[in-house]
Amino acid sequence: MAKDASTDDAWKAEPVEGPVDGEMAWGSDMAAQMLRRLDIPYVALTPGASYRGLHDSLVNHLGNERPEIVLCLHEEHAVAVAHGYAKATGRALAVVLHSNVGLLHGSMAMFNAWADRVPMLVLGATGPTDAAERRPWIDWLHTTQDQGALVRSFTKWDDQPGSAAAAATALMRAWKITNTAPRAPVYVNLDASWQEAPAPEGLTLPDPARHAVPAVVRPDPARLTEAARALDAARRPVILFGRGARTAGVMATRVALAERLGAPMLSDLKAGAMVPSDHPNHVGQPFNKLSPEARTVLAEADAILSLGAVDLGGVLKQGFGAEGFAGTVIHASEEAHLHRGLGQEHYDLAPIDIEFLADPDATAEDLVEALGDGARPAPALPASSTTEPPASGTLTQRDIARALKAEIGDAPVTFPALSRGWPTDLWPHREPLDFLGKDGGGGIGSGPGLTVGAALALKGSGRLVVATLGDGDTLMGINAFWTAAKYRLPLLAIIANNRSYFNDELHQESVARRRGRVEANAWVGQKLDDPAPDIAGLARAQGLGGVGPVRTQAELQAAMAEGVAAVRKGRPFLIDVWIDARQGREQAVARNTKSGV
Structure with missing residues (x-):
């Protein structure tokens, strides 16, 4: 019988037999x-x-x-x-x-x-x-x-x-x-x-x-001085945090820069945990599209510092529309080296007054040094627009978050993926590995494989790898989890299952609404029901533990206890939770209406 990987770091899924031919002959x-x-x-x-x-x-x-x-x-x-x-x-x-x-x-x-x-x-x-x-x-x-x-x-x-x-x-x-x-x-x-x-x-x-990798490119000193002066003189600077290194030291530098300037911090779900989302300077929750709170803060800004923002032009367009931003825009990124003609992932052309074709983290570090000692008070920020949804008798993502927290407590958790609508107010990002960001290209089906890769990286680290995934994403990539079972990679996949390609239901409602047609038909060609795929059964077929569909609070607590216990023993596990699709629709429509989408 094979040894349990959780008790033997030398365990290997496929040890070779016989002598190894050490000669480089072929x-x-x-x-x-x-x-x-x-x-x-x-x-x-x-x-x-x-x-x-x-x-x-x-x-x-x-x-x-x-x-x-x-x-x-x-x-x-x-x-x-x-x-x-x-x-x-x-x-x-x-x-x-x-x-x-x-x-x-x-x-x-x-x-x-x-x-x-x-x-x-x-x-x-x-x-x-x-x-x-x-x-x-x-x-x-x-x-x-x-x-x-x-x-x-x-x-x-x-x-x-x-x-x-x-x-x-x-x-x-x-x-x-x-x-x-x-x-x-x-x-x-x-x-x-x-x-x-x-x-x-x-x-x-x-x-x-x-053939060592070159050192990161640091910002031009003269231009850095210009940027430091503009930020120090600004009455209400705002910092947008995009891609960067996932280390405690770099995160501390980003926070120190915001505290030195008294600047509101905006973080992007696409980039993951770059700054603590419950810091006094952080605005609302990390965004995919700008939240009402973020729009309010940007409207008051006289300078914007972008440190590797994924879509700076898109953020400015969401915040200021066709009129544009009248203040100073400072941007640090090396992205321009990869801009091509076929794809459009270079995004909208952003107006930039001071640009650094340099590493965003190195730019933050040099700005902290250039600005010198001192700190401004934390800015007054708008109250969060997040509210508790009305009770519906069915489960929501907030129920999942609370049940998970009750089982895990204060143990460190890495989320390699978060399903849309995950309540980060209940589970803030505080450390660089708390959330790894989105999949980059929006290629549905990536969540299971990304989760397996994170579990491979973090095995033995003491961090629990937990992914919250949509049902569509999971069904497209479910057999990626077989690799986790084969190599005994502990991970917990929690499926927020609304039995639909639900994001596209919202799109169909929007189109029907604009055309004066029947919005109630949005589910046609979208619903994953009658029959609903047995996601827990599919997980068990890959060698994982699997429970579901989970429909009640009691079932959720029991499933979460079983799943967390399995992960702590070094095994992968999946929980299929049927969430309230109707409530999700109402929340999404309300959110999009407030954001002007």
Whole structure:
């Protein structure tokens, strides 16, 4: 009987048998050795014949250690696992995708990672580019002249090296590029021919110590002085916090800057926990779209400092409309290096008076130093518009949050994903790992894989990994959880199940309302009911513990106790909670009306 992973850190899901061949004898051995040299702990994959050489090298040459294979049931999940891992640790993982078909499967998740600006080394493979070496039929189907072109518009760099020697350089370059800010996935395509050919004699591998990632770019000193003076002179500066590092030290610097300026802080759900959401300077709850409180604060601002804001132009348009903001706009971001023509994830063009093409965290640190000692009082902020919904006899997300809190208490929790409408007022973000942010590209189905990746990253950390997911997101990615069961990754997935693609019901209501048509038909083609999918049953089929559907307070408390106990024992668990879709609709409509949406 296998040992429980929770009691034995040396436990491995798939230990190799027999002797390991330590000689770097084959082309693919070289690629595997480069992954080890780069100190990559895991490689997430779904197997494929185009990289059978590399797969053999990972197992029989490296012994499935450094990196260890993390097997996934779908290429999209393999990429999402690496995405979640990078969000939790700031470190890139390797992913391997089979040929053109595997790349196409994984491309949705690669777009999410691109839009979220996380590092990732994606290895591809192709049938022999030398047509004389191709097997009939399948090698022709799985060979693409320029495979990187399939994802080139949402990767930072790609290459298709023609030999083992060229691949060593390509992997070293790719690793440096993906980890240099602004970070994003890279793609290296490994030809099956040289993977399976003998390694060339005398081949030496690049030394990572001589290819270190450059230091972050710091702001220009003269422009920094100009920005510090403008902020210090401002009567009501406001700070928008976007993407940044997830460390306690950097979070403390962000807070120190706000306290020095007496500035209201706005944080974005898309970026995750960048500052404490219950700090006296924090405005309302972290937003996806601007809240009424955020609009009020922005209306009073005479200077706005954006530190890596995800969509600065969109925020200004929501806050000020066509008239625009008359005060000083200061923005720090390296995003412009990744702006392309195909996608529009560069967002609306924002008016900026002082711009730093520099690291936002380094800019915050330098601003604190430039401003010097002292602190202004916390600003007077508008009262929160969050209210308790009227009792309906059915469960809400606030019920889920309270039940979870009752079981977990003060234990540290990481939320790798939060379903729409999660009450952050009941569960504030206080530490950098409390919430990892959204999925980047809005690719539904990513939540389970991101959760598995975060659980892989945080296993043994003492933090409980809890994801609240929508039913649509879960159903699209449910078999990602099989990987958590196989590798004994403790996580709790709580499904806020309204039995509908409910966000689209709201869109259909809006369209019908504008056209004077019947809003009551919004559910047609949207409802996930009659029959409702058995999400708990699907979770159990992946090897998780699963309870549901949960419909009452008593059932919720019992399910939460069982789920938290399982996670504390090192096992993954899912709870399917049927929430009140009608109440969710009323809250969303009220929220959108107040926000002018």
